[in-house]
Amino acid sequence: MNSQAVEDYLKAIYKLQSSQSMVVTSALADHLKVNPASATGMIKKLADSNLVSYERYQGVKLTPPGEKIALEVIRHHRLIELYLAEALNVPWDQVHDEAEKWEHILSEDLEDRIDKILGYPTTDPHGAPIPSRDGNIEQRNTNLLSELTQGDNAIIVEVSDDDTDMLRYLGKLELYPQTNIQIISISPFDQLITIRIIPNKDSNNDFVIGQKVASSILVSKLEED
Amino acid sequence: MNSQAVEDYLKAIYKLQSSQSMVVTSALADHLKVNPASATGMIKKLADSNLVSYERYQGVKLTPPGEKIALEVIRHHRLIELYLAEALNVPWDQVHDEAEKWEHILSEDLEDRIDKILGYPTTDPHGAPIPSRDGNIEQRNTNLLSELTQGDNAIIVEVSDDDTDMLRYLGKLELYPQTNIQIISISPFDQLITIRIIPNKDSNNDFVIGQKVASSILVSKLEED
DNA sequence: ACTAAACTTTAGGCGCACCTAAATTTTAGT
DNA sequence: ACTAAAATTTAGGTGCGCCTAAAGTTTAGT
Known part of the structure:
Protein backbone atom coordinates (compact mmCIF):
# COMPACT_ATOMS: atom_id res chain seq x y z
CA MET A 1 0.00 0.00 0.00
CA ASN A 2 1.11 3.48 -0.89
CA SER A 3 1.46 5.41 2.36
CA GLN A 4 0.04 8.66 1.01
CA ALA A 5 -3.22 6.90 0.19
CA VAL A 6 -3.29 5.21 3.59
CA GLU A 7 -2.74 8.51 5.35
CA ASP A 8 -5.45 10.19 3.32
CA TYR A 9 -7.94 7.46 4.16
CA LEU A 10 -7.11 7.41 7.86
CA LYS A 11 -7.28 11.18 8.11
CA ALA A 12 -10.65 11.22 6.35
CA ILE A 13 -12.01 8.50 8.62
CA TYR A 14 -10.79 10.43 11.65
CA LYS A 15 -12.55 13.58 10.54
CA LEU A 16 -15.79 11.84 9.67
CA GLN A 17 -15.71 9.82 12.86
CA SER A 18 -16.33 12.93 14.95
CA SER A 19 -19.84 13.21 13.57
CA GLN A 20 -20.79 9.54 13.44
CA SER A 21 -19.07 6.89 15.55
CA MET A 22 -18.88 4.54 12.58
CA VAL A 23 -18.01 5.96 9.20
CA VAL A 24 -20.11 4.78 6.34
CA THR A 25 -18.48 3.87 3.03
CA SER A 26 -20.25 6.47 0.94
CA ALA A 27 -19.29 9.32 3.28
CA LEU A 28 -15.67 8.29 3.04
CA ALA A 29 -15.85 7.92 -0.73
CA ASP A 30 -17.47 11.35 -1.02
CA HIS A 31 -14.85 12.98 1.15
CA LEU A 32 -11.97 11.43 -0.79
CA LYS A 33 -13.67 11.92 -4.13
CA VAL A 34 -13.34 8.30 -5.12
CA ASN A 35 -15.92 5.77 -6.18
CA PRO A 36 -17.58 3.89 -3.28
CA ALA A 37 -16.26 0.65 -4.73
CA SER A 38 -12.73 2.00 -4.48
CA ALA A 39 -13.28 2.97 -0.87
CA THR A 40 -14.50 -0.54 -0.07
CA GLY A 41 -11.36 -1.97 -1.60
CA MET A 42 -9.04 0.25 0.37
CA ILE A 43 -11.01 -0.23 3.58
CA LYS A 44 -10.44 -3.96 3.33
CA LYS A 45 -6.70 -3.47 3.03
CA LEU A 46 -6.66 -1.08 5.97
CA ALA A 47 -8.63 -3.62 7.99
CA ASP A 48 -6.12 -6.34 7.05
CA SER A 49 -3.34 -4.09 8.37
CA ASN A 50 -5.27 -3.53 11.59
CA LEU A 51 -5.58 0.21 11.04
CA VAL A 52 -9.37 0.16 10.99
CA SER A 53 -12.07 -2.19 12.20
CA TYR A 54 -14.60 -2.95 9.55
CA GLU A 55 -17.98 -4.57 9.43
CA ARG A 56 -19.34 -5.30 5.99
CA TYR A 57 -22.27 -3.08 5.06
CA GLN A 58 -21.99 -1.26 8.40
CA GLY A 59 -18.95 0.96 8.20
CA VAL A 60 -15.48 1.50 9.48
CA LYS A 61 -13.78 2.81 12.61
CA LEU A 62 -10.16 3.62 13.42
CA THR A 63 -8.26 1.20 15.62
CA PRO A 64 -5.76 2.72 18.09
CA PRO A 65 -2.85 2.27 15.66
CA GLY A 66 -4.94 3.78 12.87
CA GLU A 67 -5.90 6.74 15.01
CA LYS A 68 -2.27 7.28 15.96
CA ILE A 69 -1.30 7.61 12.31
CA ALA A 70 -4.27 9.87 11.60
CA LEU A 71 -3.26 12.18 14.43
CA GLU A 72 0.33 12.28 13.26
CA VAL A 73 -0.79 13.35 9.82
CA ILE A 74 -3.15 15.95 11.29
CA ARG A 75 -0.33 17.23 13.48
CA HIS A 76 1.85 17.57 10.41
CA HIS A 77 -0.92 19.30 8.51
CA ARG A 78 -1.65 21.86 11.19
CA LEU A 79 1.96 22.60 12.04
CA ILE A 80 2.66 23.16 8.36
CA GLU A 81 -0.38 25.41 7.98
CA LEU A 82 0.80 27.56 10.84
CA TYR A 83 4.39 27.57 9.62
CA LEU A 84 3.37 28.64 6.15
CA ALA A 85 1.22 31.41 7.56
CA GLU A 86 3.79 32.68 10.07
CA ALA A 87 7.11 32.13 8.37
CA LEU A 88 6.19 32.49 4.72
CA ASN A 89 3.19 34.80 4.91
CA VAL A 90 0.96 32.46 2.96
CA PRO A 91 -2.63 33.76 3.24
CA TRP A 92 -4.84 31.64 5.48
CA ASP A 93 -7.10 30.59 2.66
CA GLN A 94 -4.15 28.97 0.84
CA VAL A 95 -2.32 27.16 3.61
CA HIS A 96 -4.65 24.18 3.62
CA ASP A 97 -4.00 23.15 0.03
CA GLU A 98 -0.25 23.51 0.44
CA ALA A 99 -0.30 21.54 3.68
CA GLU A 100 -2.25 18.72 2.02
CA LYS A 101 0.81 18.02 -0.08
CA TRP A 102 3.52 18.62 2.51
CA GLU A 103 1.98 16.67 5.38
CA HIS A 104 2.89 13.32 3.83
CA ILE A 105 6.58 13.97 3.40
CA LEU A 106 7.43 15.86 6.59
CA SER A 107 10.24 14.11 8.46
CA GLU A 108 10.25 13.85 12.24
CA ASP A 109 13.35 15.99 12.30
CA LEU A 110 11.75 18.82 10.35
CA GLU A 111 8.55 18.45 12.35
CA ASP A 112 10.54 19.13 15.51
CA ARG A 113 12.41 22.05 14.02
CA ILE A 114 9.20 23.69 12.85
CA ASP A 115 7.47 23.00 16.16
CA LYS A 116 10.35 24.63 18.01
CA ILE A 117 10.53 27.68 15.75
CA LEU A 118 6.81 28.22 16.19
CA GLY A 119 7.19 27.98 19.96
CA TYR A 120 5.31 24.70 20.41
CA PRO A 121 1.95 26.04 19.27
CA THR A 122 -1.37 24.44 20.17
CA THR A 123 -3.65 25.69 17.39
CA ASP A 124 -3.38 26.23 13.65
CA PRO A 125 -4.36 29.39 11.72
CA HIS A 126 -7.98 28.25 11.57
CA GLY A 127 -8.14 27.65 15.29
CA ALA A 128 -7.97 23.86 15.09
CA PRO A 129 -5.99 22.16 17.86
CA ILE A 130 -2.61 20.69 16.96
CA PRO A 131 -2.23 17.15 18.32
CA SER A 132 0.82 16.64 20.51
CA ARG A 133 3.71 14.51 19.32
CA ASP A 134 2.42 11.57 21.29
CA GLY A 135 -1.04 11.82 19.78
CA ASN A 136 -3.09 13.78 22.29
CA ILE A 137 -5.57 16.28 21.03
CA GLU A 138 -7.49 18.84 23.00
CA GLN A 139 -11.19 18.07 23.32
CA ARG A 140 -13.42 21.12 23.23
CA ASN A 141 -16.96 21.94 24.08
CA THR A 142 -18.12 23.83 21.04
CA MET B 1 2.48 9.36 -16.28
CA ASN B 2 3.08 10.22 -12.68
CA SER B 3 4.86 13.55 -12.57
CA GLN B 4 7.20 12.66 -9.75
CA ALA B 5 8.67 9.84 -11.80
CA VAL B 6 8.96 12.07 -14.87
CA GLU B 7 10.75 14.74 -12.88
CA ASP B 8 13.14 12.23 -11.38
CA TYR B 9 14.02 10.85 -14.78
CA LEU B 10 14.52 14.26 -16.38
CA LYS B 11 16.64 15.47 -13.49
CA ALA B 12 18.79 12.35 -13.66
CA ILE B 13 19.24 12.71 -17.41
CA TYR B 14 20.20 16.36 -16.95
CA LYS B 15 22.86 15.48 -14.40
CA LEU B 16 24.30 12.63 -16.42
CA GLN B 17 24.22 14.66 -19.61
CA SER B 18 26.96 16.97 -18.30
CA SER B 19 29.49 14.16 -18.48
CA GLN B 20 28.36 12.47 -21.70
CA SER B 21 26.32 14.24 -24.33
CA MET B 22 24.02 11.27 -24.73
CA VAL B 23 22.94 9.39 -21.65
CA VAL B 24 23.11 5.66 -21.86
CA THR B 25 20.29 3.53 -20.46
CA SER B 26 22.35 1.70 -17.88
CA ALA B 27 23.77 4.92 -16.42
CA LEU B 28 20.28 6.26 -16.01
CA ALA B 29 19.02 3.01 -14.51
CA ASP B 30 21.96 2.94 -12.08
CA HIS B 31 21.38 6.52 -11.01
CA LEU B 32 17.67 5.96 -10.42
CA LYS B 33 18.19 2.53 -8.90
CA VAL B 34 15.79 0.84 -11.25
CA ASN B 35 16.23 -2.07 -13.60
CA PRO B 36 17.54 -1.12 -17.07
CA ALA B 37 14.38 -2.58 -18.58
CA SER B 38 12.32 -0.17 -16.49
CA ALA B 39 14.40 2.75 -17.65
CA THR B 40 13.89 1.75 -21.27
CA GLY B 41 10.14 1.67 -20.70
CA MET B 42 10.05 5.09 -19.12
CA ILE B 43 12.40 6.57 -21.72
CA LYS B 44 9.98 5.56 -24.45
CA LYS B 45 7.15 7.36 -22.72
CA LEU B 46 9.26 10.47 -22.21
CA ALA B 47 10.18 10.37 -25.89
CA ASP B 48 6.50 10.06 -26.83
CA SER B 49 5.84 13.21 -24.78
CA ASN B 50 8.68 15.00 -26.50
CA LEU B 51 10.66 15.49 -23.31
CA VAL B 52 13.66 13.51 -24.53
CA SER B 53 15.00 12.45 -27.86
CA TYR B 54 15.83 8.80 -28.00
CA GLU B 55 17.70 6.49 -30.30
CA ARG B 56 17.36 2.80 -29.65
CA TYR B 57 20.55 1.24 -28.28
CA GLN B 58 22.27 4.63 -28.37
CA GLY B 59 20.88 6.66 -25.53
CA VAL B 60 18.76 9.59 -24.60
CA LYS B 61 19.07 13.39 -24.54
CA LEU B 62 16.82 16.10 -23.15
CA THR B 63 14.77 18.14 -25.59
CA PRO B 64 14.31 21.85 -24.77
CA PRO B 65 10.97 21.22 -23.01
CA GLY B 66 12.53 18.34 -21.09
CA GLU B 67 15.47 20.48 -20.04
CA LYS B 68 13.12 23.22 -18.92
CA ILE B 69 11.35 20.84 -16.55
CA ALA B 70 14.66 19.43 -15.31
CA LEU B 71 15.92 22.92 -14.51
CA GLU B 72 12.70 23.81 -12.72
CA VAL B 73 13.06 20.76 -10.51
CA ILE B 74 16.73 21.52 -9.87
CA ARG B 75 15.81 25.10 -9.01
CA HIS B 76 13.26 23.80 -6.53
CA HIS B 77 15.76 21.39 -5.09
CA ARG B 78 18.48 23.94 -4.54
CA LEU B 79 16.22 26.66 -3.22
CA ILE B 80 14.79 24.19 -0.73
CA GLU B 81 18.23 23.02 0.32
CA LEU B 82 19.25 26.57 1.03
CA TYR B 83 16.00 27.39 2.76
CA LEU B 84 16.26 24.36 5.02
CA ALA B 85 19.83 25.24 5.91
CA GLU B 86 19.19 28.94 6.53
CA ALA B 87 15.71 29.07 7.94
CA LEU B 88 15.48 25.75 9.73
CA ASN B 89 19.12 25.06 10.58
CA VAL B 90 19.11 21.68 8.92
CA PRO B 91 22.74 20.48 8.71
CA TRP B 92 24.19 20.60 5.20
CA ASP B 93 24.57 16.86 4.98
CA GLN B 94 20.82 16.37 5.51
CA VAL B 95 19.30 19.01 3.26
CA HIS B 96 19.68 16.96 0.09
CA ASP B 97 17.50 14.07 1.21
CA GLU B 98 14.78 16.39 2.48
CA ALA B 99 14.86 18.43 -0.71
CA GLU B 100 14.50 15.27 -2.81
CA LYS B 101 11.01 14.91 -1.38
CA TRP B 102 9.94 18.56 -1.32
CA GLU B 103 11.10 19.53 -4.78
CA HIS B 104 8.20 17.73 -6.45
CA ILE B 105 5.42 19.44 -4.55
CA LEU B 106 6.69 22.99 -4.30
CA SER B 107 4.15 25.43 -5.76
CA GLU B 108 5.20 28.43 -7.83
CA ASP B 109 3.81 30.67 -5.13
CA LEU B 110 5.90 29.09 -2.38
CA GLU B 111 8.92 29.01 -4.67
CA ASP B 112 8.66 32.77 -5.04
CA ARG B 113 8.16 33.36 -1.34
CA ILE B 114 11.19 31.29 -0.45
CA ASP B 115 13.28 32.90 -3.16
CA LYS B 116 12.38 36.34 -1.84
CA ILE B 117 13.06 35.48 1.81
CA LEU B 118 16.47 34.14 0.86
CA GLY B 119 17.22 37.32 -1.06
CA TYR B 120 17.22 35.78 -4.54
CA PRO B 121 20.24 33.55 -3.96
CA THR B 122 22.38 32.13 -6.74
CA THR B 123 23.98 29.12 -5.08
CA ASP B 124 22.86 26.37 -2.74
CA PRO B 125 24.63 25.26 0.46
CA HIS B 126 26.93 22.98 -1.52
CA GLY B 127 27.92 25.76 -3.89
CA ALA B 128 25.82 24.54 -6.81
CA PRO B 129 24.25 27.28 -8.94
CA ILE B 130 20.49 27.81 -8.62
CA PRO B 131 18.84 28.06 -12.05
CA SER B 132 16.82 31.22 -12.57
CA ARG B 133 13.04 31.08 -12.81
CA ASP B 134 13.23 31.17 -16.57
CA GLY B 135 15.66 28.27 -16.70
CA ASN B 136 19.09 29.85 -16.99
CA ILE B 137 21.96 28.32 -15.13
CA GLU B 138 25.41 29.73 -14.62
CA GLN B 139 28.10 27.91 -16.57
CA ARG B 140 31.39 27.63 -14.74
CA ASN B 141 34.94 26.80 -15.61
CA THR B 142 35.87 24.31 -12.95
C1' DA C 1 36.26 -10.52 -39.58
C1' DC C 2 34.48 -13.03 -36.06
C1' DT C 3 32.87 -14.08 -31.65
C1' DA C 4 32.12 -13.56 -26.83
C1' DA C 5 30.87 -10.34 -23.51
C1' DA C 6 28.32 -6.36 -22.37
C1' DC C 7 24.52 -3.79 -23.01
C1' DT C 8 19.70 -2.81 -24.41
C1' DT C 9 15.19 -3.90 -25.61
C1' DT C 10 11.02 -6.79 -25.79
C1' DA C 11 7.68 -9.83 -23.71
C1' DG C 12 5.04 -11.07 -20.09
C1' DG C 13 3.74 -10.29 -15.19
C1' DC C 14 2.94 -7.92 -10.60
C1' DG C 15 0.88 -4.77 -7.13
C1' DC C 16 -1.17 -0.52 -6.59
C1' DA C 17 -5.34 2.50 -6.48
C1' DC C 18 -8.70 3.47 -9.29
C1' DC C 19 -12.99 2.64 -12.37
C1' DT C 20 -17.81 0.61 -14.20
C1' DA C 21 -21.35 -2.71 -14.04
C1' DA C 22 -23.68 -6.28 -11.73
C1' DA C 23 -24.97 -8.61 -7.54
C1' DT C 24 -25.97 -8.34 -2.73
C1' DT C 25 -27.54 -6.31 1.58
C1' DT C 26 -29.74 -2.83 4.22
C1' DT C 27 -33.25 0.76 4.68
C1' DA C 28 -37.51 2.94 4.76
C1' DG C 29 -42.33 3.36 3.34
C1' DT C 30 -46.66 1.28 3.06
C1' DA D 1 -44.11 -7.98 6.53
C1' DC D 2 -43.09 -6.87 2.10
C1' DT D 3 -41.04 -4.34 -1.46
C1' DA D 4 -38.77 -0.66 -3.75
C1' DA D 5 -35.04 2.39 -3.27
C1' DA D 6 -30.57 3.28 -1.52
C1' DA D 7 -26.23 1.80 -0.12
C1' DT D 8 -22.54 -1.48 -0.37
C1' DT D 9 -19.80 -5.03 -2.12
C1' DT D 10 -17.99 -8.11 -5.70
C1' DA D 11 -16.27 -9.01 -10.27
C1' DG D 12 -13.68 -7.73 -13.85
C1' DG D 13 -10.85 -4.26 -16.06
C1' DT D 14 -7.37 0.03 -16.68
C1' DG D 15 -2.93 2.60 -16.45
C1' DC D 16 1.06 3.24 -13.88
C1' DG D 17 5.98 2.09 -12.91
C1' DC D 18 8.30 -1.62 -11.65
C1' DC D 19 10.25 -6.52 -12.19
C1' DT D 20 12.51 -11.02 -14.44
C1' DA D 21 13.72 -13.67 -18.33
C1' DA D 22 14.56 -14.03 -23.05
C1' DA D 23 15.85 -12.04 -27.41
C1' DG D 24 18.28 -8.67 -29.96
C1' DT D 25 22.23 -5.23 -30.83
C1' DT D 26 26.58 -3.20 -30.09
C1' DT D 27 31.33 -3.55 -28.47
C1' DA D 28 35.89 -4.96 -27.95
C1' DG D 29 39.48 -8.46 -28.29
C1' DT D 30 41.74 -11.61 -31.03
Missing part, protein backbone atom coordinates in the same frame (compact mmCIF):
# COMPACT_ATOMS: atom_id res chain seq x y z
CA ASN A 143 -21.22 24.67 19.05
CA LEU A 144 -21.77 25.54 15.48
CA LEU A 145 -22.47 29.23 15.10
CA SER A 146 -25.64 28.12 13.33
CA GLU A 147 -26.86 26.55 16.57
CA LEU A 148 -26.81 29.78 18.57
CA THR A 149 -29.93 31.80 19.38
CA GLN A 150 -30.71 35.49 19.53
CA GLY A 151 -28.75 37.34 22.18
CA ASP A 152 -26.03 34.71 22.55
CA ASN A 153 -22.49 35.87 23.06
CA ALA A 154 -19.74 33.61 21.84
CA ILE A 155 -16.11 33.46 20.84
CA ILE A 156 -15.08 31.97 17.53
CA VAL A 157 -12.96 28.92 18.23
CA GLU A 158 -12.37 27.41 14.83
CA VAL A 159 -13.37 27.75 11.20
CA SER A 160 -13.33 24.97 8.64
CA ASP A 161 -10.07 25.05 6.74
CA ASP A 162 -10.78 23.33 3.46
CA ASP A 163 -12.90 25.80 1.55
CA THR A 164 -10.73 28.52 0.06
CA ASP A 165 -13.59 30.75 -1.00
CA MET A 166 -15.29 30.48 2.37
CA LEU A 167 -12.06 31.40 4.14
CA ARG A 168 -11.51 34.41 1.94
CA TYR A 169 -15.04 35.50 2.69
CA LEU A 170 -14.63 35.01 6.44
CA GLY A 171 -11.42 36.99 6.23
CA LYS A 172 -13.24 39.83 4.59
CA LEU A 173 -15.83 39.77 7.38
CA GLU A 174 -12.98 39.56 9.93
CA LEU A 175 -14.43 36.45 11.46
CA TYR A 176 -11.21 34.97 12.76
CA PRO A 177 -10.63 32.57 15.66
CA GLN A 178 -10.68 34.41 18.99
CA THR A 179 -13.15 36.99 17.72
CA ASN A 180 -16.04 37.74 20.07
CA ILE A 181 -19.43 37.98 18.49
CA GLN A 182 -23.02 38.51 19.49
CA ILE A 183 -26.11 37.18 17.77
CA ILE A 184 -28.28 40.20 17.14
CA SER A 185 -31.16 38.40 15.49
CA ILE A 186 -32.17 35.38 13.46
CA SER A 187 -34.72 35.82 10.74
CA PRO A 188 -37.64 33.39 10.56
CA PHE A 189 -38.11 31.14 7.51
CA ASP A 190 -34.65 31.62 5.99
CA GLN A 191 -32.63 31.60 9.22
CA LEU A 192 -30.39 34.49 8.28
CA ILE A 193 -28.24 35.46 11.25
CA THR A 194 -27.36 39.04 12.07
CA ILE A 195 -24.05 39.27 13.89
CA ARG A 196 -22.07 41.95 15.69
CA ILE A 197 -18.35 41.76 16.35
CA ILE A 198 -18.20 42.61 19.99
CA PRO A 199 -15.69 45.31 20.77
CA ASN A 200 -17.65 47.27 18.20
CA LYS A 201 -20.53 49.19 19.76
CA ASP A 202 -21.67 50.69 16.52
CA SER A 203 -24.66 48.79 15.24
CA ASN A 204 -23.95 50.08 11.75
CA ASN A 205 -21.33 47.38 11.51
CA ASP A 206 -23.71 44.50 12.10
CA PHE A 207 -23.89 42.11 9.22
CA VAL A 208 -25.84 39.12 8.06
CA ILE A 209 -24.65 35.59 7.33
CA GLY A 210 -26.51 32.57 6.00
CA GLN A 211 -26.71 28.99 7.16
CA LYS A 212 -23.81 27.76 5.06
CA VAL A 213 -21.40 30.30 6.49
CA ALA A 214 -22.80 29.90 10.00
CA SER A 215 -22.24 26.18 9.97
CA SER A 216 -18.61 26.52 8.98
CA ILE A 217 -17.81 28.34 12.22
CA LEU A 218 -17.27 26.65 15.57
CA VAL A 219 -17.88 28.80 18.64
CA SER A 220 -17.77 28.56 22.38
CA LYS A 221 -20.67 30.22 24.21
CA LEU A 222 -19.92 32.99 26.67
CA GLU A 223 -21.98 33.95 29.71
CA GLU A 224 -24.42 36.76 29.06
CA ASP A 225 -23.51 40.20 30.35
CA ASN B 143 38.18 21.40 -12.27
CA LEU B 144 37.96 18.47 -9.98
CA LEU B 145 40.24 18.91 -7.02
CA SER B 146 41.69 15.56 -8.06
CA GLU B 147 42.90 17.14 -11.31
CA LEU B 148 45.11 19.75 -9.65
CA THR B 149 48.91 19.45 -9.39
CA GLN B 150 51.42 20.30 -6.72
CA GLY B 151 51.60 23.98 -5.91
CA ASP B 152 48.20 24.85 -7.35
CA ASN B 153 46.07 27.35 -5.52
CA ALA B 154 42.32 27.05 -5.90
CA ILE B 155 39.00 28.00 -4.40
CA ILE B 156 36.40 25.38 -3.66
CA VAL B 157 33.38 26.10 -5.82
CA GLU B 158 31.07 23.19 -5.20
CA VAL B 159 30.92 19.84 -3.45
CA SER B 160 28.70 16.94 -4.45
CA ASP B 161 25.51 17.05 -2.42
CA ASP B 162 24.18 13.52 -2.44
CA ASP B 163 26.54 11.63 -0.16
CA THR B 164 25.69 12.33 3.45
CA ASP B 165 28.78 10.67 4.89
CA MET B 166 31.07 12.50 2.49
CA LEU B 167 29.47 15.82 3.37
CA ARG B 168 29.85 15.20 7.07
CA TYR B 169 33.49 14.37 6.48
CA LEU B 170 34.10 17.48 4.37
CA GLY B 171 32.42 19.52 7.10
CA LYS B 172 34.82 18.10 9.65
CA LEU B 173 37.75 19.09 7.41
CA GLU B 174 36.15 22.51 6.89
CA LEU B 175 36.24 22.11 3.15
CA TYR B 176 33.27 24.32 2.31
CA PRO B 177 32.53 26.26 -0.86
CA GLN B 178 34.55 29.51 -1.01
CA THR B 179 37.42 28.00 0.93
CA ASN B 180 40.88 28.69 -0.53
CA ILE B 181 43.25 25.79 -0.62
CA GLN B 182 46.73 24.97 -1.82
CA ILE B 183 48.02 21.63 -3.03
CA ILE B 184 51.09 20.97 -0.97
CA SER B 185 51.98 17.65 -2.51
CA ILE B 186 50.68 14.59 -4.29
CA SER B 187 52.11 11.24 -3.41
CA PRO B 188 53.19 8.93 -6.23
CA PHE B 189 51.48 5.53 -6.71
CA ASP B 190 48.48 6.15 -4.47
CA GLN B 191 47.84 9.78 -5.44
CA LEU B 192 47.16 11.00 -1.91
CA ILE B 193 46.83 14.78 -1.89
CA THR B 194 48.19 16.93 0.89
CA ILE B 195 46.19 20.14 1.23
CA ARG B 196 46.50 23.39 3.13
CA ILE B 197 43.60 25.72 3.83
CA ILE B 198 45.04 29.00 2.78
CA PRO B 199 44.57 31.71 5.37
CA ASN B 200 46.35 29.24 7.62
CA LYS B 201 50.13 29.64 7.53
CA ASP B 202 50.81 26.87 9.99
CA SER B 203 51.88 23.76 8.11
CA ASN B 204 50.88 21.66 11.09
CA ASN B 205 47.31 21.96 9.83
CA ASP B 206 47.98 20.41 6.45
CA PHE B 207 46.02 17.26 5.86
CA VAL B 208 45.75 14.44 3.39
CA ILE B 209 42.78 13.39 1.28
CA GLY B 210 42.35 10.48 -1.10
CA GLN B 211 41.06 10.27 -4.67
CA LYS B 212 37.46 9.63 -3.73
CA VAL B 213 37.23 12.76 -1.61
CA ALA B 214 39.26 14.80 -4.08
CA SER B 215 36.92 13.94 -6.92
CA SER B 216 33.84 15.04 -5.03
CA ILE B 217 35.13 18.62 -4.88
CA LEU B 218 34.91 21.11 -7.71
CA VAL B 219 37.42 23.95 -7.65
CA SER B 220 38.38 26.98 -9.65
CA LYS B 221 42.12 27.52 -10.11
CA LEU B 222 43.68 30.73 -8.83
CA GLU B 223 46.77 32.48 -10.17
CA GLU B 224 49.94 31.60 -8.32
CA ASP B 225 51.32 34.11 -5.86
